[in-house]
Amino acid sequence: MELLSGADMIARFLQDEGVEYIYGYPGGSALHIYDALFRQDKVKHILVRHEQAAAHMADGYARASGKPGVVLVTSGPGATNTITGIATAYMDSIPMVVLCGQVMSHLIGEDAFQETDMIGVSRPIVKHSFSIKHPSEIPEVLKKAFYIATTGRPGPVVVDIPKDMTAPTERYEYLYPKKVKLRSYNPVTRGHSGQIKKAVDMLMKAKRPILFGGGGLILGGASAEFTQLAKTLNIPVTTSLMGIGAFPQTDEQSLGWLGMHGSFEANQAMHHSDLVVCVGARFDDRATNNTAKFCPTAKIVHVDVDPSTIGKTIRVDVPIVGPADSVLREMNELVAQSKQRPDTEALAVWWKQINDWKASRQGRLYEAAQGEQALKPQQVVEAVWEATSGEAYVVTDVGQHQMFAAQYYKFDKPNRWITSGGLGTMGFGFPAAMGIKLNYPEDEVVLITGEGSFQMLLQELSTCKQYDIPVKIINLNNQSLGMVRQWQDLNYKSRHAQSYMESLPDFQKLVEAYGHEAMRVDRLDELKPALEKAFAMKDKLVFLDVYVDPFEHVYPMQIPQGSMRDMLLSKTERT
Amino acid sequence: MRHIISILMENEPGALSRVVGLFSQRNFNIETLNVAPTEDPTLSRLTVTTIGDDRVIEQITKQLNKLIDVVKLVDLTEGQHIERELMMIKVKAVGAQRAEIKRTTDIFRGQIVDVTPSVFTVQLTGSSDKLNGFIQALGNNTILEVVRTGVSGIARGEKVLSL
Numbered sequence: 110m111e112l113l114s115g116a117d118m119i120a121r122f123l124q125d126e127g128v129e130y131i132y133g134y135p136g137g138s139a140l141h142i143y144d145a146l147f148r149q150d151k152v153k154h155i156l157v158r159h160e161q162a163a164a165h166m167a168d169g170y171a172r173a174s175g176k177p178g179v180v181l182v183t184s185g186p187g188a189t190n191t192i193t194g195i196a197t198a199y200m201d202s203i204p205m206v207v208l209c210g211q212v213m214s215h216l217i218g219e220d221a222f223q224e225t226d227m228i229g230v231s232r233p234i235v236k237h238s239f240s241i242k243h244p245s246e247i248p249e250v251l252k253k254a255f256y257i258a259t260t261g262r263p264g265p266v267v268v269d270i271p272k273d274m275t276a277p278t279e280r281y282e283y284l285y286p287k288k289v290k291l292r293s294y295n296p297v298t299r300g301h302s303g304q305i306k307k308a309v310d311m312l313m314k315a316k317r318p319i320l321f322g323g324g325g326l327i328l329g330g331a332s333a334e335f336t337q338l339a340k341t342l343n344i345p346v347t348t349s350l351m352g353i354g355a356f357p358q359t360d361e362q363s364l365g366w367l368g369m370h371g372s373f374e375a376n377q378a379m380h381h382s383d384l385v386v387c388v389g390a391r392f393d394d395r396a397t398n399n400t401a402k403f404c405p406t407a408k409i410v411h412v413d414v415d416p417s418t419i420g421k422t423i424r425v426d427v428p429i430v431g432p433a434d435s436v437l438r439e440m441n442e443l444v445a446q447s448k449q450r451p452d453t454e455a456l457a458v459w460w461k462q463i464n465d466w467k468a469s470r471q472g473r474l475y476e477a478a479q480g481e482q483a484l485k486p487q488q489v490v491e492a493v494w495e496a497t498s499g500e501a502y503v504v505t506d507v508g509q510h511q512m513f514a515a516q517y518y519k520f521d522k523p524n525r526w527i528t529s530g531g532l533g534t535m536g537f538g539f540p541a542a543m544g545i546k547l548n549y550p551e552d553e554v555v556l557i558t559g560e561g562s563f564q565m566l567l568q569e570l571s572t573c574k575q576y577d578i579p580v581k582i583i584n585l586n587n588q589s590l591g592m593v594r595q596w597q598d599l600n601y602k603s604r605h606a607q608s609y610m611e612s613l614p615d616f617q618k619l620v621e622a623y624g625h626e627a628m629r630v631d632r633l634d635e636l637k638p639a640l641e642k643a644f645a646m647k648d649k650l651v652f653l654d655v656y657v658d659p660f661e662h663v664y665p666m667q668i669p670q671g672s673m674r675d676m677l678l679s680k681t682e683r684t
Numbered sequence: 685m686r687h688i689i690s691i692l693m694e695n696e697p698g699a700l701s702r703v704v705g706l707f708s709q710r711n712f713n714i715e716t717l718n719v720a721p722t723e724d725p726t727l728s729r730l731t732v733t734t735i736g737d738d739r740v741i742e743q744i745t746k747q748l749n750k751l752i753d754v755v756k757l758v759d760l761t762e763g764q765h766i767e768r769e770l771m772m773i774k775v776k777a778v779g780a781q782r783a784e785i786k787r788t789t790d791i792f793r794g795q796i797v798d799v800t801p802s803v804f805t806v807q808l809t810g811s812s813d814k815l816n817g818f819i820q821a822l823g824n825n826t827i828l829e830v831v832r833t834g835v836s837g838i839a840r841g842e843k844v845l846s847l
Binding site: 232 | 701739752
């Protein structure tokens with residue numbers, strides 16, 4: 110066994126754990142660790158320009174790869190700057206390990222320079238956190254951190270490391286712990302067979318069933334099993350915003366995603382169904398609308414790896430606690446063995462109804478701009494979809510552009526739709542896209558953003574320059590905080606309090622100043638050529654500043670306090 | 685309804701703050717809270733009384749179970765159980781009051797554990813209801829100070845909350 114300092118143990122552990130990139134920013138309390146990283150070349154460190162971006166980069170990578178993202182920052186402001194990033198990961202159950210420097214142990218509690226109680230500050234937004242009390246415990250604590258972050262319902266874990274724990278002069282035995290055991294943490298590995306059988310029985314008997322998949326399918330790598338179940342039984346499929354891509358959206362069984370800005374047919378089908386089988390979604394307020402009026406005629410089967418999700422917001426008839434992949438595998442086996450067959454007659458009637466709903470909105474979703482008219486954001490997203498053959502990783506920020514991207518880019522694969530669904534963090538998109546492009550250099554990574562969100566962390570243009578990260582940025586520029594403005598139009602008689610962006614920068618010049626490419630698009634005839642040109646520049650970051658109609662609203666939009674089917678369909682129509 | 689939830693948790697720094705933080709973070713209420721080490725130095729036992737309907741209590745127990753530091757827990761009010769709370773109460777005691785307070789204390793099977801010419805300190809153990817009853821029984825006597833430990837509880841019979 111070899112003797113290593115705490116700092117070298119950290120570097121060595123990250124190598125042994127197979128971590129390729131970490132994202133961070135140095136500072137006093139983390140300098141021993143930075144020195145240890147400097148003296149090796151396996152783990153590569155990406156220097157961001159703001160610690161929040163480090164957390165989002167790690168998060169983006171984790172969402173695309175299913176592996177934990179790793180962040181390294183110093184104490185005090187370095188640590189607190191990651192808070193929004195940690196909260197973002199927490200709300201969407203993203204595996205992440207955040208290593209934070211801390212002041213020397215003997216200074217803790219004395220309001221030392223750059224001291225913050227990071228364990229305390231981060232407590233409500235982490236899955237767990239550790240504070241290192243002795244250098245010798247570093248390998249085991251780090252292994253526990255990775256284990257907790259990645260198993261069960263994943264989430265961020267913070268490790269607080271006082272500077273003296275990494276001192277180069279103190280050396281201890283290092284051994285990479287292959288496994289750890291925690292007596293108080295044993296995530297379930299399979300669901301209850303009796304409950305699973307009950308659920309399959311109900312699926313066979315249902316007359317108006319619907320499958321509802323959530324982000325848990327993506328996190329749990331269960332898209333194939335989910336798709337198989339839907340295809341075998343010919344059941345309509347919807348997903349939550351986070352579940353987009355778990356089932357191919359171009360498949361005719363897909364109704365798109367549901368909820369506040371979900372599709373007309375998905376919300377209608379949910380409302381009228383007699384059985385909802387939900388896997389890996391948490392029935393949050395943006396998905397259910399008023400829970401008292403939620404799916405009045407449906408029995409509900411809820412599969413989730415986290416028991417606290419079940420029964421939290423809505424009453425569930427058949428709860429199944431277990432990982433999505435294993436539960437669905439068992440369901441598929443039962444379906445294959447079963448002598449029962451689905452009620453095809455009832456399903457045909459149900460599909461007729463659903464296809465009528467679909468057809469009733471076809472071609473009426475929005476009015477595309479012609480000629481000199483201001484571009485509609487929806488048609489820009491559709492053009493991006495075509496230009497990338499639906500194969501890109503699409504990352505968004507938060508607001509109208511996020512909803513348009515979700516509605517008009519059709520995802521056929523999981524892990525390609527990357528968005529901050531739970532916390533709704535403006536500024537998330539750009540660094541998340543960077544984290545993905547860095548790790549998947551051969552794939553197209555497109556950030557669809559707005560001029561409001563993009564300005565929250567645009568300094569990362571500098572990081573992209575340093576490491577040559579050629580993401581493509583589509584800025585749907587409506588010169589206003591579109592979603593805020595939409596709510597003000599609907600609920601505040603168009604009093605646009607602080608939702609107007611005065612004095613926008615010349616984005617083209619700004620992006621060029623950082624050494625990247627930029628173009629401006631105003632009209633329809635410029636759109637396609639600009640996209641082609643942008644995507645042809647494989648190794649360049651290209652920023653397309655696309656001016657769009659500032660008065661466009663996102664529809665459908667569920668009516669607050671209503672049921673799933675109560676929706677505004679345009680500025681003048683409602684259900 | 686009032687529930688007594690008894691928790692075995694890792695005797696680690698920060699574990700208590702995770703439990704307490706969870707209650708405020710998720711808008712659950714805490715009536716009483718009591719925590720101390722057990723015979724196993726690596727474990728603490730925490731008892732919390734809380735009020736909520738079935739849905740809320742289910743969420744409380746599920747969310748508590750999710751905390752990594754929580755090893756095991758039980759809702760004692762689901763079965764037969766014994767609950768106890770210790771109270772020390774300082775009462776003004778002069779003249780005729782002295783005999784009356786002594787009598788009341790005896791009726792409640794309490795003890796007077798400290799005496800001055802004008803003050804009795806009474807120690808009393810029992811359910812929260814009994815302690816409340818004693819305070820009421822003191823009637824017009826002047827209460828100078830009350831300190832209560834909060835509820836501790838244990839299941840009746842052979843049921844055990846351990847590893």
